[in-house]
Structures are given as structure tokens and as C-alpha cells.
Amino acid sequence: MTVAPPRAAGATDPAAAILVEKLSLWYGDFQALFDVDLRVRAGAITSLIGPSGCGKTTLLRSVNRINERLAYVRTSGSIRLWGLDIYDPAVELAQLRKQVGMVFQRPNPLPLSVRDNVLFGTRVHVPDGRAPARAVADRIVEEALREVLLWDELKDALDRPGTQLSLEQQQKLCIARLLPVKPRLLLMDEPCSALDPAGTEAVEELIWKLRGDYTILIVTHNMAQARRASEECVFMLLGEMIEHSDTASMFLNPANEQTAAYIEGRYG
């Protein structure tokens, strides 16, 4: 890895939340990403699209380094979040992941009560060695659930196991539990693909509402969703970044031929 990158723009570019430079990634011998460069604007919703196996989820999972749960993953290149290199040996994973929340494809609430799901983050990241007092905790739970529009539905069911909610509620809960530790960036890996159309619409509306307060990077298989619910759009193919522009112009007027073919549904 280079110590002084040729383009140190990330450090001085406050509008860039994520700056990926020359990122390559291997699962064992299989190379999944090839020299990906990407600049994600702070406060915006950016969607990653492309056919299955194009590396969009891999790229997403590199940003909070959750990829590294697999021992055989290797990477080269750099990812900077607000100028900070996340592969720096001094970076603590717990701190990184506090800043970077992740929502998974399959809603995965923890096998705890709704309340404990929301408070999990605060209990993991205890600032001064103590979990918040009961009253503070109550307020945190209410705020987070209000933010994701679940409070009215669940305020009398805070002790119910999170795993027994409807899928839509589960996915909203999975977003709510990220908020109390105040992340700056939310990564979403096809957050609606397990939901029915009504649930999809509700969660999309929620994501749209969170725009501005959080930088959001969202992987989607669903081009209509990318079009509806994102401001910028990145098209990937076979581990390479092909095109990145604002969503409206990518769908109206794609610069790259492969992008155009994909968007028109000629493959993928």
C-alpha cells in the first residue's frame, strides 16, 4: 500500500464520505474486485447496481470490513471514510463499525427483545464503562423507533422478541438499532429483497427520509428501486466499476454501452 497516495483529495474533500482507490479483493484465488475507484458524496443516497456476481455486495462489505469474517479474504488499495484510511493498522474495528452501520439482505434482528435490539449498540459501545440509565435508555429506544416509524406500532410490545415481528418491522428494527450510536454512514445490502411490495415501499420511504442525516450506500438488484430511491448510481460489472453518475442521467442517458444494455434489461 502506498503511504502517500498520488491523489490525496479525500483528506481535503469534505463532500466525499467514502473514497475508494484502486481497491482489489480476492476470495482465496478468486478475484472479485479489480482496481475499483469510487467517490461517494456525503449526505446522499448512492445505489450500487449490476448483475449478480459483479462485486457490488463485496464492495459494500469492504467498507465496514465485515468481509474479513472470512479468513481467506485479501484486499489491496485503500478505502477512506472522511479522510481516514480504514485499513490503517491503528483503526479499531469496533470504532469503525460504530461509524458505519449495516443493514442486511435478510432482516437479522438479534434474538433479543425489541428494546434490547435497539439498545444493543449502546451496550457494546459503552462510553465510560456503564450502560445508559433506565430513563436515558427509554428515551433512546423511543427516539430510534420513532425515527424508523415503528414507535406507534411497537410501543406496547418492546419486550417482544425482535425475531417475531413481521419482516417489514424486522428490517425497520434493524435500521433503528443502528441509530443510537450515531453512525455517519449506512450500508444497505438489498434491504428490501426479502419484503413484500408494501414492506418495500415502507422501507424505501424510510431510507429516503434518512437521506441528508446519513450518507447511504445501497446495493440493489432492483433497477426500479435504484431509480426511485437513490440520488447517485454506480454500475458495476464483473468486479469493475463501469459508470458512476447521478441517478436521473444514468437512467435517461447512460454514457457506457454496457450500462445501457443492463438498464434496458438486455442481460443481468
Place this chain on the structure above:
Amino acid sequence: MNAAADRRDLSWWVDKVAQILVLAGGLSAIVFIVGIFLFIGREGAGFIFEGFSLREFLLSPRWTPTSNHNPTFGALALIAGTASVTGLAMVVAVPFSLGAAIYIGEFATGRGRETLKVLVELLAAIPSVVWGFVGLSIMNPLIVRVFDAPVGLNVLNSGIILGLMAAPIMTTIAEDALKAVPDTYREAAEAMGATRWQVILKVVLPAGRNGLVAATLLGVGRGFGETMAVLMASGHAVNLPTSPFDAVRALTATIAAELGETAEGSEHWQALFTLGIFLFLVTFTINFLADVFVRGGLPGRRRRGRRPVASANP
């Protein structure tokens, strides 16, 4: 098509015969358990219905079946012996087996993990008489030397031996319980910044709680039923233990040691079978509870917890 459906060729017969053999194998478990219960019930029946006093059996510590003028059959000391040894065994076995299961399930990878699993299974295969031998010839002098006790055959000795005997099977079951916790839970918690230890403590162990309780219960069942090692290491003296250095006698060991020297059909013979019935009931209850826990908690609690799902999914 019709002809093919009706053809009874060799493989049709093989299929039928195999089905019947497998069915017989399955039914045999029921036949054996009922048969055993009827057998020990019949042998103990005479005692239960005639000279038996439940009060004496459960509350008197006096087990003097061979006394000429006044034989007494109080099993309290034997029950206390078995219970104290098993209790100490669990104190030894739970930390060992839980630690081993967590290490194997959550930390070890690849070849190290496979090797450990094989070793644990190997440990479970050591015959109990060998453990008894360890108790007699290694633990006994060790306890005498370390604790300055007059004799080393006591609750402490047999409890430790029994704990080591029960740990492997408990490890295996506990590890299965941890493995059954979906990996998505771990991933979710790690993505929220939890350290590995936090993930285990706050997510994996609570999620696998029922299986871990079941593992412990099966260990307890094993402790109640174990005979040879306890017979050899416990001192085999009818005694209500007041300290870990007291010699005790277990229910199982009593049956094993006395049955061969008792006149068939005598009151003493029947009393020993009554001990057998008692043991059978205890281990049956423990195994039943373990099974309930493996299936996800006590039925009453489950119904309460699952109400919303049940109503949505009749």
C-alpha cells in the same frame, strides 16, 4: 405406466423388507424401555406393596439390609451420596465443557477444530472402570497429600472423576447448541461493532441457552447413572456427607455391589430393585427435561412467547 406401477420385482421386495427391518429397529427401542420398566417394576413390586414405607425409604439414612434382627431400608444416605457426587461433578464439568464448546465452536478453525472434536469424542470413549482406576490410584493419594485428609476416597474424588467423565458428552452437546445459533446473529452483532467476546456473551450464549441447559441436564443424568467409577472412588460408606472429604455411597454402586450376594426374591433383593426404579424415574425425568429444553424451552413459556406467530399461522 400402469404396468410399471404394479411391478413387484426384486427391488420392490428389497424395499419392503428393508422398511420392515427399519421399523422393527425403531419399535425395539419402545419394547426395550417398556420391558425393562416392567421387569424392574415386577422385581421391586413385592417390597413396594408389602414392607415398603416411602417415608423410611426417602427420609431414613439407615441402610442396613443385611441386619439379622432389624433390617432397615432407608435410602436417604444413598440418594445424598449420589446427589453430592453429581453436584460436585457438575461444578467441575460445566466450566470445562462450556469453555471447550465455546473454544471449539467459536474460536478454533480448520484442522485444530477437527482434531479437538475427535479428542473430545475419544475422551468420552474411555471406559468408566479406567476412570475408577484413576480415582483409586492417582486421585486418592493426591487428595491425601494435598488436603491432608485421612482417606482420599470421598465426594471430592468421585465428583472430580465423574465431572471429567461427563464433560466430553456435555461438550459435544453444548457445541451442537452453539452451532445451531444462526451465523447471521453473529454477523449482525459484529457489524454493530461488537467484539468477539461480546458477541458470544450477549448473543450466542443467550441464543443457545436451551441447548446448554440440556447439555448440563444430560450430564446430571450421566452422573446419576454412573456406577463403576463412583463405586471405586467414593469410599462406598453409607453416610450423609457433610464435607467433600466424607466417604459416600451411591445408589448405583449399592445395587452393583449388593445384588450379586443377595438371595433372589428376598426383601433385600426387592429393595435393591426399588432403588433401581427410583434411579430409573430420576434419569427418565432428567432426560425428558433435557429433551424439552432441546426443543426450545418449557411448553408453557413457549406458547406465551410465540403467541403472535401462532395467531398469524394457525
